Amino acid sequence: MxxxxxxxxxxxxxxxxxxxxxxxxxxxxxxxxxxxxxxxxxxxxxxxxxxxxxxxxxxxxxxxxxxxxxxxxxEVEPFFVLLDPESIQNYLEKAWDLDRFVLDNSFLYLLSLDPQLHRTDFKTLIFFKDGRLIKTRENSNNVMRSFFELIGFSYDFIRGISTRVNGKEGHCVPYIFGRYSFLPLSGPTRRQSSWINLSKVQHYRALKGEKGVEIHCENQHVFQLPVRPQFFADKVKQAGQTVHRQEHLLRNVLKNFDYVDGRKEERENNLLGNAFHAPTDRISLISMEDYIRIFQFSFAETALKHPSLRDNPVTDEALHLLRENLYEDLPHLRNAPR
Incomplete structure (x- = not known):
């Protein structure tokens, strides 16, 4: 016991x-x-x-x-943002007030706030995948413009490529560059706009009466967008086609540079491989954006020098316009033969 x-x-x-x-x-x-x-x-x-x-x-x-x-x-409580302004008020109260921050690719929805509709002096509300909320007095276009600078290419540059590839002007052209996929819900070149991160969207459905579109993102986040279903469907299709074209281009580039499945094949006793370590200060000054523009000029110059245009008096004038107006600021172009 x-x-x-x-x-x-x-x-x-x-x-x-x-x-x-x-x-x-x-x-x-x-x-x-x-x-x-x-x-x-x-x-x-x-x-x-x-x-x-x-x-x-x-x-x-x-x-x-x-x-x-x-x-x-x-545990992260999923967002469920409705079309009505009252739904936004609750998230505005919870959001962190930040005027200086670095946007990253984990954001889901960058909402442009209407001062009268949302009764606030903040201009932008940002929803993130991990549940973060940021409200800022910074214009939504300025926030995205700073983000594009980090990526390396402006919206106008990406929009220009898409316009030339598709052969026509487009309204609210998606920003597609590799893993970055964003859709402006209104013309971002003219006024403040809301943005959706398409790379985080899993599926969507049209709301009854064509009042909007409901998108379902990663981590069970749901947003209702005030856009026509047909508009959203067209933009998703356009974005998908652009992604396909870029992947096709990338596969060809990797093939031409002897990359297989993203891994470079080792070369033994390669003269050019050893010469790679030679001084390249002049070449390193060229940004990737300028390099692509040099490619553009080269393609245009080659097309204008085609035998069918050789005797056309407009050819020389067109080359002059290209050099003096569109590509005059390109590095090394001033030293190129004319």
């Missing part, structure tokens, strides 16, 4: 174990170690069965505490 001291100590330890379970979210690892040391001191008083039962209960409570804490940290 257990003596009175053993029973007393068991009641005390049981009560302490329950208190530990109630306060588990505040308990530190150091406190846990101290409690275990106390139990070791009482090993001579308690019988092994009782001590094992108390330790088992203590261990289970501690594991449950850490599991609950870890699960709560990882």
């Amino acid at each position: 257990e003596n009175k001291n053993a029973k007393k100590h068991r009641r005390v330890l049981t009560r302490q174990s329950k208190q530990q379970a109630d306060k588990s979210s505040k308990q530190t690892v150091e406190q846990c170690v101290d409690d275990v040391a106390k139990l070791d001191d009482l090993g001579e008083i308690l019988d092994p069965v009782t001590l094992d039962a108390i330790m088992s209960h203590f261990r289970t409570s501690l594991e449950s505490s850490f599991a609950h804490k870890s699960q709560k940290k990882d």
Whole structure:
């Protein structure tokens, strides 16, 4: 039989174990170690069965505490943004007020705020994949323009390429460059616009009565957009075609540069490979955007020098216009033969 001291100590330890379970979210690892040391001191008083039962209960409570804490940290409440302005007010109150920040590709929806409609002096509200919310007095176009500078290509540059590839002017042309895919919901070259990160959209559906489109993004985030379903469907199709063309171009480039599945084949005893380490200061000054524009000029110049246009008096004038008006600021073009 257990003596009175053993029973007393068991009641005390049981009560302490329950208190530990109630306060588990505040308990530190150091406190846990101290409690275990106390139990070791009482090993001579308690019988092994009782001590094992108390330790088992203590261990289970501690594991449950850490599991609950870890699960709560990882949980993100999904956004569900409706068309009505009242839905936005709730998110405006929760958002961080930041005037200086760096936008990254994890944003889902960059909303251009209407001062009268949303009753706020903030101009932009940004929803992120991880549940972050940022509101800023910065114009939405300025926010995206700064982001495009980080990517390396402006919206006008990407829009110009898409226009030439598609053969016609487009309204709200998607910004597609590799893994970056964004859709402006109104003309971004003329006024402030909202943007959707198409690379984070999983599927969408048209709302009844053509009142808008509901898009479903990663992490179960849902946004209702005030755009016509046909407009959104056309832009998704256009963006998909652009992605396909870019991937086709990339595959050809990788093939021509001896890349296979994104990995370069090693070349042994290669003269040019060794010469790569020679001084290249002049070439390194050319930005990727200028390099692409040099390609554009080269293609146009080659086309104008086609035999069918060789005797056309307009050819020389066209080449002159290209050099003096469209590509005069290109590096090394001034030294090129005319």
